[in-house]
Amino acid sequence: MDNKLKATEEQLAYAKLLDxxxxxxxxxLVITFAIxxxxxxxxxxxxxxxxxxxxxxxxxxLKATNIHTGWSWLYMLGKGDFLNFTGIAFLAxxxxxxxxxxxxxxxxxxxxxxxxxxxxxxxxxxLAASGLLKSGGH
Amino acid sequence: MEKHFVKIMSLxxxxxxxxxxxxxxIASGDAPPASPIDPAAGGSSMPWWAWPLMLFVVCFLxxxxxxxxxxxxxxxxxxxxxxxxxxxxxFVRGAGLLVAxxxxxxxxxxxxxxxxxxxxxxxxxxxxxSSCAIVGAMIGLALPAKVxxxxxxxxxxxIVGIMLVAKKSEYPEVRQADNLSTALRISGIYHExxxxxxxxxxIHRTPQGLALFIVIGVMAGMFGLGAGWANVPVLNLMMGxxxxxxxxxxxxxxxxTDTSAAWIYVNNGAVLPMMVVPSIIGIMLGSIVGVRIxxxxxxxxIRYMVIGLLLFAGLRALLKGLAIWN
Numbered sequence: 001m002d003n004k005l006k007a008t009e010e011q012l013a014y015a016k017l018l019d020x021x022x023x024x025x026x027x028x029l030v031i032t033f034a035i036x037x038x039x040x041x042x043x044x045x046x047x048x049x050x051x052x053x054x055x056x057x058x059x060x061x062l063k064a065t066n067i068h069t070g071w072s073w074l075y076m077l078g079k080g081d082f083l084n085f086t087g088i089a090f091l092a093x094x095x096x097x098x099x100x101x102x103x104x105x106x107x108x109x110x111x112x113x114x115x116x117x118x119x120x121x122x123x124x125x126x127l128a129a130s131g132l133l134k135s136g137g138h
Numbered sequence: 139m140e141k142h143f144v145k146i147m148s149l150x151x152x153x154x155x156x157x158x159x160x161x162x163x164i165a166s167g168d169a170p171p172a173s174p175i176d177p178a179a180g181g182s183s184m185p186w187w188a189w190p191l192m193l194f195v196v197c198f199l200x201x202x203x204x205x206x207x208x209x210x211x212x213x214x215x216x217x218x219x220x221x222x223x224x225x226x227x228x229f230v231r232g233a234g235l236l237v238a239x240x241x242x243x244x245x246x247x248x249x250x251x252x253x254x255x256x257x258x259x260x261x262x263x264x265x266x267x268s269s270c271a272i273v274g275a276m277i278g279l280a281l282p283a284k285v286x287x288x289x290x291x292x293x294x295x296x297i298v299g300i301m302l303v304a305k306k307s308e309y310p311e312v313r314q315a316d317n318l319s320t321a322l323r324i325s326g327i328y329h330e331x332x333x334x335x336x337x338x339x340x341i342h343r344t345p346q347g348l349a350l351f352i353v354i355g356v357m358a359g360m361f362g363l364g365a366g367w368a369n370v371p372v373l374n375l376m377m378g379x380x381x382x383x384x385x386x387x388x389x390x391x392x393x394x395t396d397t398s399a400a401w402i403y404v405n406n407g408a409v410l411p412m413m414v415v416p417s418i419i420g421i422m423l424g425s426i427v428g429v430r431i432x433x434x435x436x437x438x439x440i441r442y443m444v445i446g447l448l449l450f451a452g453l454r455a456l457l458k459g460l461a462i463w464n
Contacts, residue, residue, distance in 0.1 A: 011250050011257040018393070019247035026240070026422075033415040050412055051186050051224070057283060058228040058408040069407045084411035085404070088236065092404060094243060095397040102257075113322065114261060121265050121394070128272050128401040135279035135406045 009109075010102040017101045021094035029087035041080035070131030096125045189223065194416035197237070201424020205432055207444030209301075210392070211421040212238030212364025214444070217294045217451035220287070221458065225413060227283050227290075231362030232403035233413045235275075235396050238364030240418045241425065242393035254386035258324050259341070259379065263387075264394040266348055267355035267365070271395045274359025275402035281360075284459045290361050291456025297367045298449050301441075304371050312378035315340040319377075328383060339380050347377040359399035364392050 007015070035041055045053065045065050053061045062069065076082035099122045106115035127133065197211075200218065204211045216234040220227050249255035278286060315325065325340040341347075350372050358365040369388035373379045379387065403409055457463035 007251060007253040008257065011253070014257060015247040015250035018243065018250070022243040022247065025243070026418075029415055029418065033411065036411060047412070048186050050410070051189070054189075054225045054229055054410055054413065057226055058279065058406060061226075061229075062407045067407055070405050081411055084415065085409075088404060088409060088411070088414065091236070091240060091243060092397055092400045095394050114258070117261050117265055121261070121268065124265065124269050124272070125394075125398055125401070128268075128398040129405070131405040133272060133276060133402060133405070135276045135402070 010105040013105055014098045014102050017098045018094060021097060022091070025087055025091035025094055027087075028090055029084070032083045032087050036080040036084055039080065041078060041083060043081035044076055044079040045081055069134065093129065096122060096129070099125070189225075190412050190416045193219065193223065193413060194420040197417045197420025198424040198427075201421040201426075202428040202431065203424075203440065203444060203447070204421070205425050205428025206440040208441060209444055210238055210364040210366040210389075211241050211425070212362065212392075212396075213294075213297065213367055214447065214451075215417065215421070216362050217290065217448065217455050219417075220290070221451050221454035225410075227286050228279060228408045229410050229413055231278060231286075232400075232408035233410070233417050234362035234364070235359075235400045235403055236409065236414050237417050237421050238362070238392055239396040239400050241421065242364075242389055242391075242396060244422065246390045246393050249386040249390055252386075253326070253328050254382055255390035256324075256326050256379075256383055256387050258322065258326070259373070259383070260387050260391050260394070262322060262324075263348065263351050263373075264391055267351045267358065267391065267395040268398040270352045270355025271359035271399035272402055274356035274361075275399040276359075277356070278360035278362070279402070279406050279408060284461065286361075287455045287459030289459075291452050291454070291459055293357060293361060293363070294448055294452030294455060298445055298452060300367060300371065301445050301448070304375070306370075306381050307374060308381050309337065309339075310374060310378040310380070312340050312342045314342065316342045316344050318344040326383070328380070330382070337380055339378075339383060341377040341379050343376055343378070347372050350376065355395060358392075358395050359402065362399070362403070365395060366392060 036043060037047075044067070053065060056064065061067075073082045073085045077086065099118050103115055103118050103122070106112075106118060196218070197215070200211060200214045204214055212234050215237050216230055219225065219233070220230040223230070225233075246255065250257065281289075319325070319341045322344075324344070325338075327336050327338050329335075330337050350368075354365050354368045354372065357363070357368070366385075366388045369391055370381075370384050373384035373388060374381050454463065
């Protein structure tokens with residue numbers, strides 16, 4: 001097979017990290033959910049009360065359950081339901097790690113335009129993840 | 139590595155199933171009578187665990203149908219779960235984005251390694267779509283549920299229209315690459331296994347295509363649908379990428395677009411683990427079964443079944459939003 005047919009170095013590096021991250025994230029998701037439903041860690045919202053809340057708009061749910069937005073879940077990792085957010089957040093962060101991984105490769109290959117595009121993408125995703133962007137609510 | 143991972147995941151899924159049933163039994167025994175079966179509280183007379191269990195089963199079936207029908211799981215998930223389950227549309231969209239994200243993350247590595255998904259094509263497109271998905275997610279969470287349902291219903295009916303009329307082109311004719319794609323060096327060669335040919339490709343109409351991704355990004359974030367239904371026609375028919383490259387790049391693209399929107403839903407509290415995890419596991423297991431069925435048969439009728447399903451779910455969302463069918 002011709003060399004041109006092979007995926008580029010940065011594409012392979014991205015794929016490798018994505019593969020590892022995705023598998024680790026899914027494992028975390030399954031393990032933390034098993035802990036949640038088995039009741040090993042007491043949840044913040046009792047599972048039996050969930051039907052009262054899951055039909056509410058998110059703003060009402062947050063108010064009724066006294067849950068704060070943003071990264072406040074980090075302080076509640078001892079609760080079975082909030083422990084799940086480690087897996088969810090990890091899966092949502094995998095793409096950011098992948099982009100960071102390819103930036104040095106792009107610079108080394110003097111592909112400055114794509115390196116800058118990748119940096120901007122990291123900034124966009126970090127901004128989204130930061131919790132600074134709040135929705136107006138309804 | 140792959141076999142080990144499958145074994146570990148299978149083992150964990152068995153543990154999870156046992157834990158689920160044990161947890162259900164414990165919760166059923168411990169919970170105060172009024173809590174899990176209080177119709178006034180949850181709008182349902184069913185025990186709390188029945189809904190996540192049904193969600194898992196329905197998502198498993200959606201996973202099979204999505205693969206056989208050639209659509210993403212997210213586009214089926216939001217209208218169907220939003221229309222027929224008691225969950226608020228805010229949580230459904232949050233879960234829908236994470237379902238689409240998990241599927242895209244799982245498919246991404248293979249598509250990139252084989253050179254089917256193209257990083258050079260995806261990067262500029264993803265930057266626009268993911269930025270706009272943030273805006274879409276914020277708009278979506280700020281709008282009242284009825285407005286979201288009306289807009290979602292309209293969008294789903296639009297998707298049905300696209301699925302019915304849009305043509306696909308295996309190898310679109312691109313006589314000359316445009317200046318922007320030339321400057322960005324967006325082109326490639328992929329090996330078509332079925333014919334043994336190496337296919338050279340380049341794209342055109344890049345500025346127009348990128349402009350359309352503004353709309354696609356906003357809609358992906360607003361409705362939590364994933365966006366393969368829109369990505370593929372734009373990459374394939376408008377920009378001229380070969381169909382397989384378009385489908386693969388679109389799938390990979392979702393892993394970036396949905397990441398940005400998913401963070402907005404996570405940070406605004408619109409993610410319930412009790413919905414998200416059964417949905418992701420159900421759809422993923424369903425997809426595995428779907429791929430196995432697809433390897434043996436290609437049921438053409440399934441695509442029309444998916445279109446019918448979407449038509450019904452779209453009408454349901456529209457009528458729910460208009461308070462005609464609550």
